Amino acid sequence: MEPSVFFLxxxxxxxxxxxxxxxxxxxxxxxxEWIRHHLGLPRITAYPVVGMLVAAIAGNRLVAEHxxxxxxxxxxxxxxxxxxxxxRVDLRWLRHNRWLLVTSICESxxxxxxVFAVSRYxxxxxxxxxLLGAIGxxxxxxxxxxxxxxxxxxxxxxxxxxxxxxxxxxYAVVTVHLAMGVLHQRYSGDWVLAITxxxxxxxxxxxxGKLLAMAVSGLALRDEYASIILLGLVLMTxxxxxxxxxxxxxxxxxxxxxxxxxxxxxxxxPRHFGSVGGVLVIMLFLVAGMQIKVEHLFTGGFLALVLxxxxxxxxxxxxxxxxxxAGVSWRQGLLLGLALxxxxxxxxxxAADLGRLYPELQVTLIPVAMSxxxxxxxxxxxxxxxxxxxxxxxxx
Amino acid sequence: MIDETENELPEFSQSAPLTLGxxxxxxxxxxxxxxxxxxxxxxxxxMTGRKHPGDVKPEITDSxxxxxxxxxxxxxDALTQLRSxxxxxxxxxxxxxxxxSGGGTHxxxxxxxxxxxxxxxxxxxxxxxxxxxKQFTIFGQHVHIGCACPDQALWLLHAFSRYIPHLxxxxxxxxxxxxxxxxxxSARLNSVFAFPxxxxxxxxxxxxDFSTYYRKMIATGVVKSMKDFYWDIRPKPEFGTIELxxxxxxxxxxRAAQIAAYAQALASYLLKEKPFEPxxxxxxxxxxNRFQACRFGYDGRLVVxxxxxxxxxxxxxxxxxxxxxxxxxxxxxxxxxxxxxxxxLQGRNGxxxxxxxxxxxxxxxxxxxxxxxxxxxxxx
Numbered sequence: 001m002e003p004s005v006f007f008l009x010x011x012x013x014x015x016x017x018x019x020x021x022x023x024x025x026x027x028x029x030x031x032x033e034w035i036r037h038h039l040g041l042p043r044i045t046a047y048p049v050v051g052m053l054v055a056a057i058a059g060n061r062l063v064a065e066h067x068x069x070x071x072x073x074x075x076x077x078x079x080x081x082x083x084x085x086x087x088r089v090d091l092r093w094l095r096h097n098r099w100l101l102v103t104s105i106c107e108s109x110x111x112x113x114x115v116f117a118v119s120r121y122x123x124x125x126x127x128x129x130x131l132l133g134a135i136g137x138x139x140x141x142x143x144x145x146x147x148x149x150x151x152x153x154x155x156x157x158x159x160x161x162x163x164x165x166x167x168x169x170x171y172a173v174v175t176v177h178l179a180m181g182v183l184h185q186r187y188s189g190d191w192v193l194a195i196t197x198x199x200x201x202x203x204x205x206x207x208x209g210k211l212l213a214m215a216v217s218g219l220a221l222r223d224e225y226a227s228i229i230l231l232g233l234v235l236m237t238x239x240x241x242x243x244x245x246x247x248x249x250x251x252x253x254x255x256x257x258x259x260x261x262x263x264x265x266x267x268x269x270p271r272h273f274g275s276v277g278g279v280l281v282i283m284l285f286l287v288a289g290m291q292i293k294v295e296h297l298f299t300g301g302f303l304a305l306v307l308x309x310x311x312x313x314x315x316x317x318x319x320x321x322x323x324x325x326a327g328v329s330w331r332q333g334l335l336l337g338l339a340l341x342x343x344x345x346x347x348x349x350x351a352a353d354l355g356r357l358y359p360e361l362q363v364t365l366i367p368v369a370m371s372x373x374x375x376x377x378x379x380x381x382x383x384x385x386x387x388x389x390x391x392x393x394x395x396x
Numbered sequence: 397m398i399d400e401t402e403n404e405l406p407e408f409s410q411s412a413p414l415t416l417g418x419x420x421x422x423x424x425x426x427x428x429x430x431x432x433x434x435x436x437x438x439x440x441x442x443m444t445g446r447k448h449p450g451d452v453k454p455e456i457t458d459s460x461x462x463x464x465x466x467x468x469x470x471x472x473d474a475l476t477q478l479r480s481x482x483x484x485x486x487x488x489x490x491x492x493x494x495x496x497s498g499g500g501t502h503x504x505x506x507x508x509x510x511x512x513x514x515x516x517x518x519x520x521x522x523x524x525x526x527x528x529x530k531q532f533t534i535f536g537q538h539v540h541i542g543c544a545c546p547d548q549a550l551w552l553l554h555a556f557s558r559y560i561p562h563l564x565x566x567x568x569x570x571x572x573x574x575x576x577x578x579x580x581x582s583a584r585l586n587s588v589f590a591f592p593x594x595x596x597x598x599x600x601x602x603x604x605d606f607s608t609y610y611r612k613m614i615a616t617g618v619v620k621s622m623k624d625f626y627w628d629i630r631p632k633p634e635f636g637t638i639e640l641x642x643x644x645x646x647x648x649x650x651r652a653a654q655i656a657a658y659a660q661a662l663a664s665y666l667l668k669e670k671p672f673e674p675x676x677x678x679x680x681x682x683x684x685n686r687f688q689a690c691r692f693g694y695d696g697r698l699v700v701x702x703x704x705x706x707x708x709x710x711x712x713x714x715x716x717x718x719x720x721x722x723x724x725x726x727x728x729x730x731x732x733x734x735x736x737x738x739x740x741l742q743g744r745n746g747x748x749x750x751x752x753x754x755x756x757x758x759x760x761x762x763x764x765x766x767x768x769x770x771x772x773x774x775x776x
Contacts, residue, residue, distance in 0.1 A: 088428060090427050090493060093427065093490075093493035096493075097490070097491045097492075097493065100493075154426055154428070154434070155433070155434065155435065155438070156435070156438050156492060156493075159426075159427075159428065159493060160493075264765075265757075265759075265762055265765070266430055266759060266761035266764065266765040267761075268428075268429050268430065268761055326491075327438075327442055327491040327492050328438075329441060395509070395511075
């Protein structure tokens with residue numbers, strides 16, 4: 001029907017998906033405040049739930065239609081977050097306490113083994129199982145960073161949680177890239193390629209990291225207005241990273257680590273930098289929630305719990321075994337081990353990629369991996385928050 | 397320990413005259429933000445079973461820890477013990493990814509963020525004093541000096557009062573409080589003065605008189621034991637010592653040992669030469685002198701008790717050092733005295749070093765980092 005007056009909108013008006021996303025952001029932020037105030041839970045617990053609800057109401061096309069700019073936003077959020085996480089890694093500590101490094105390797109290997117074994121049991125071929133195991137090593141940096149920041153926690157459990165998360169994320173990214181290389185048969189028997197690939201990742205990643213670190217420390221970003229410069233620098237770095245075909249995760253972690261350890265001078269990550277990323281983090285968790293498909297929870301829920309259980313147990317064992325030599329009490333070891341369990345968001349992305357490559361996995365693996373990620377997305381922050389509370393390091 | 401009132405003073409123990417004991421309260425600092433961190437329980441847990449002389453104990457907030465030596469014969473003994481405990485503490489702190497530091501205050505901590513160490517006595521103090529207890533997150537050096545008998549202890553205590561400005565100036569290391577340069581050399585003592593039972597001990601030269609005073613105070617219900625007196629110098633009957641409590645924790649254990657040696661030589665001079673008899677009237681200028689030392693350090697002016705003579709604190713210290721030189725020699729602390737004298741001549745103490753670091757670095761975080769390196773003996 002032709003509108004009677006040309007400047008009036010159609011009836012019913014054509015609501016763009018952007019409106020829905022904006023509504024979801026506001027809803028998520030409000031729900032986050034509510035859940036924190038009334039239930040004492042971390043704000044980010046609410047974000048994926050709201051995302052799930054919005055996706056259920058508005059349908060799948062939300063993310064698909066705005067994939068591009070959403071992805072950029074999420075990349076920035078993640079990049080700033082990882083930059084800060086990297087800047088929390090004190091390499092001197094690892095030198096003084098070798099057992100902490102051993103703990104990190106132990107818990108990562110154990111998690112890898114557990115996820116690999118369960119995937120094999122589910123009938124996944126060796127290479128994708130390696131890939132899954134590699135992803136399973138990583139603790140979700142976003143969840144850890146946000147919950148630690150929100151509970152204002154300080155102490156052995158929270159500091160170790162940050163450093164172990166940074167380290168296992170680095171292991172995971174490198175292993176994933178290697179496994180992908182094998183998977184796509186890029187190396188095809190060429191050992192030089194197989195060896196130079198990780199060297200390129202680490203070397204070039206370190207170089208990009210160094211560049212960003214130099215820019216940040218050189219520009220002396222002091223107040224809130226400098227946040228826009230940081231934002232610009234991070235965007236430039238992301239561009240550079242993409243041009244060099246490097247993983248964002250790795251480069252940003254390296255940048256943080258270089259910034260912190262590059263010189264002896266004291267360096268504290270400015271609080272307002274974190275708040276730039278903090279707002280974007282809502283989007284990160286919201287979009288993760290939107291990708292949760294309820295039907296997956298029904299088909300793969302049980303096996304997902306097995307997968308999560310095995311992985312969490314492996315991480316816990318790895319930490320607990322070395323708790324005393326590494327200098328934490330049994331109780332702290334227990335809480336640290338449990339707090340490492342939140343899985344990384346990339347699980348979903350990787351699982352989706354694998355599903356496209358191997359359609360036969362659509363039935364077996366994908367629902368399990370997807371629902372495992374979904375469960376951890378929802379439960380992870382609560383576990384971390386409780387562990388920090390019980391460790392007595394929360395100071396809100 | 398809390399509700400039990402010690403109605404009688406404990407028996408004054410015998411101790412060899414002029415033996416030393418040193419206690420240092422330390423800052424525990426997080427390596428993420430260089431602020432105080434409540435890691436005393438972690439550090440104490442990791443220290444249990446480690447071999448070192450002396451003792452390591454909790455303090456009122458859990459971002460503080462106190463180390464103490466065993467009884468030391470002389471300067472070298474104290475220095476060796478202090479270094480040995482320091483090394484073990486630093487080693488454990490390194491394992492925990494935390495740092496330790498000397499200095500009378502943390503330059504930018506906010507007392508509101510401190511947590512009371514979980515022990516009945518500390519909770520009691522926190523209840524009684526409210527925010528004062530948390531504001532008591534300050535770090536001092538205590539030096540015990542052995543006395544043959546209680547009357548000697550009281551005599552020495554009051555004779556020492558006129559040298560309190562020296563000890564304050566030599567140890568002063570707390571110019572910054574809550575991020576602000578206070579203009580003081582020892583701002584820490586201003587926090588101590590807020591306590592109702594701080595200040596000087598009552599003028600009693602015999603143990604009987606002192607016991608009478610103590611019983612009267614107990615009867616008022618104001619105090620429950622000697623621990624409730626926060627005097628600048630207080631007798632410690634259990635150890636058979638007097639305890640000098642005005643010093644800031646210096647930035648290094650070496651400086652702490654030198655200051656202990658200075659106090660020991662001074663005690664030897666006072667006890668053996670009896671250059672004057674302590675008077676109640678000595679205290680007329682006491683708080684003025686003490687303030688001058690806290691505020692201006694070496695450049696402060698003190699009034700010599702019993703006269704109206706004004707002296708610059710620097711000159712008074714140098715003059716005293718010359719007087720007690722032979723006593724220091726006999727006690728084996730000539731080296732300590734010489735090192736201290738150099739500092740006095742150059743007008744240097746912890747406060748001036750902290751200020752110099754802030755002037756050249758422009759960042760209190762970096763000042764704290766350098767402070768912890770200096771404490772660990774990794775920075776010359």
